[in-house]
Amino acid sequence: MAEQSVSWIPSWMDSAFLVPFALRSGDHEWRGARPGEADWPAVAEGLRRAQEALREMPVRRIVEAVDAVAEQWAKRDFPPRQRVVRDASVVTGMSEETINRSLDGELGTLRAESLLAALERELGDPEVLDGFRPDAHLRGSTRAIGPRTVLAVFSGNAPGLPARTLVRALLVKATMIAKIPAREPNFTAAFLRTLHEVEPVLADSVLATYWDRDDEATMAAALEHADAVIAYGGDEACAAIRAKVGPHQIYEEHAHKLSFGVVSEDYVSLHGVAEVARRIAVDCSDLDQQACLSPQVYLVTGSQAPAVARQVARAMRLAAEDCPPGTIDVEDATVLQHRRLVAEWRAASTASGEVWSSDGLEWTVVLDDTLLPLSGAGNRVARIVAVPRLADVVDLVRPYARHLQNVALGAVGDEFWRTAEDLALLGVSRVTAPGEMARVSMAWRHDGLPRISGLLRWCDVEQHPEATT
Structure with missing residues (x-):
């Protein structure tokens, strides 16, 4: 995709499957692309292969890669950040200093120390995401498995809002379909471009794009291929998404507060x-x-x-x-x-x-x-x-x-x-x-619920001679 696109398209995706769109705010316009209505099965297959590669990556390597990206984005003179700040100011009306301070706070939660603290608080041993680990309470071993694909529907105008949810999904080795917020559409793709430079496997696990709220066909297609759904928005918007979620899908929402x-x-x-x-x-x-x-x-x-x-x-x-x-x-x-x-x-x-x-x-x-x-x-x-x-x-x-x-x-x-x-x-x-x-930390249980372990299912090995004690 072009440098200024608000979409992030994984490198494995054929451009023939993409349909262009434009997002407008007053006199300003941003362009992107999304899969055509008939092409979502190909997207799902690509995400399945991407997750196979993601599963092989140790969780601590994921933490290191995100930390490296956050370190670059923490610098106010980092060119991609400067572009995002300018564009976000146009869309949201916020001053550039306000946006910079927001990004300072958000990016600070993505450093290695913060990510490991969140993982340890919710999981005890982060390496349960890599394979079976000894569990003294179980007198055996346990393993945490994330969803194959998370659909995240973002809204609002808080700069950098998608970062935490995006990173949480990657930490549990889930791929993501991200519907970017119309009120601040530039951050996600720009952040993922930097992530691709640091660790392509992680960035190629994400498709970030946009569709209108009334585009039921695209929403249904994305939802069909998701094992978990995370929704941001007002009570009415979240209720509309909740009504579409199946009993087999994990659902998490951040509604009016x-x-x-x-x-x-x-x-x-x-x-x-x-x-x-x-x-x-x-x-x-x-x-x-x-x-x-x-x-x-x-x-x-x-x-x-x-x-x-x-x-x-x-x-x-x-x-x-x-x-x-x-x-x-x-x-x-x-x-x-x-x-x-x-x-x-x-x-x-x-x-x-x-x-x-x-x-x-x-x-x-x-x-x-x-x-x-x-x-x-x-x-x-x-x-x-x-x-x-x-x-x-x-x-x-x-x-x-x-x-x-x-x-x-x-x-x-x-x-x-x-x-x-x-x-x-x-x-x-x-x-x-x-x-x-x-100034919230990554370890805060957002809206009172665990946002990392809440995406997981577990497998225990107990009462077996091979179990680790």
């Missing part, structure tokens, strides 16, 4: 109002607050909320100077202006409410005493809501339990652990410190 932060009086006293505000501003500014990991609201207990909110306004201004926010399209700008008007009306109607904002739409801080319905955030809006006690927080967010994901918990001592326990039981899958909401 909500995240929030909370800080206690003791936490503010320990770290100071200005530092706590800085951390809140970081969480509300990272990725322009577009990720599921971003907070929709920050709850501040006791009497500190007004002081914290005032300092958050200052910190949001400084954050915007340090890492400029992106451009906002007309629809989002209208929504944001409406949110500001509602917040200003509420502030004028209450004794404790207040609103601070930039002259433009770069950032907004709202102080309120009521937790309004949570439906998502975006565009650097820091909502600070005063609550009486930390013990009240769980009951306040209980209506959103099904969608809760990531919580920044600013608390100390026993109060921290009591609240963390309550949040875990409620359904939260990650608790972190304020200022760290967007």
Whole structure:
């Protein structure tokens, strides 16, 4: 494929099987290719042969190859990364600095130490992916086997989003059909081109391309040849994919999620109002607050909320100077202006409410005493809501339990652990410190489930004279 293609086509695939397509964003257009409707059986056969080669590769060699690619991509002056950053800025509207910071975080999780930590956490011994290994609990041996082919349907505009899922599939020696996200289509193919230079067997285990959401024929063809399906998107989009998955297929989804932060009086006293505000501003500014990991609201207990909110306004201004926010399209700008008007009306109607904002739409801080319905955030809006006690927080967010994901918990001592326990039981899958909401590790069990071992089946050898004890 041409260097600027948004598709990655394995080197074994005959170009006669490919149909060109164009992805458009405003005045910009990116081109790629995908298999024709009748050619997916040939794709499946090629992926079967690719997996035979992949199975022969030791898992530690896979880790080394991914690490080598991540090392190159970690450099901001790496030409393929620079092209991806420019193109992603055009499509998403995010500033290049915002995208670079996102890639810094994502690529850091793909280094060897991080990958091995994730494997060891979920599998104990990573080499169970290579063959039978002694298992003392079994008094025998065990072996982990990944799916033959994973179909991954990506969505969203977070730069580098496909990297973790792609690498997880390769670690369990699965080939992949990747439907790239229309909102950020350039990263996957560019990353795979570098991977091909480092280790062709890995890159040739992946077909990355695009088809429209309403292209049922292509979706059905790709789904037919998958043993596992991983879906990203809103609740409705994920439900539509889930309905197509067969009982013989592993299914994993990352649907609509909500995240929030909370800080206690003791936490503010320990770290100071200005530092706590800085951390809140970081969480509300990272990725322009577009990720599921971003907070929709920050709850501040006791009497500190007004002081914290005032300092958050200052910190949001400084954050915007340090890492400029992106451009906002007309629809989002209208929504944001409406949110500001509602917040200003509420502030004028209450004794404790207040609103601070930039002259433009770069950032907004709202102080309120009521937790309004949570439906998502975006565009650097820091909502600070005063609550009486930390013990009240769980009951306040209980209506959103099904969608809760990531919580920044600013608390100390026993109060921290009591609240963390309550949040875990409620359904939260990650608790972190304020200022760290967007900085997730590869070892995190994404949305509360194991994302490496969840792709595996196992074979045990026990009660046999040949078994290793």
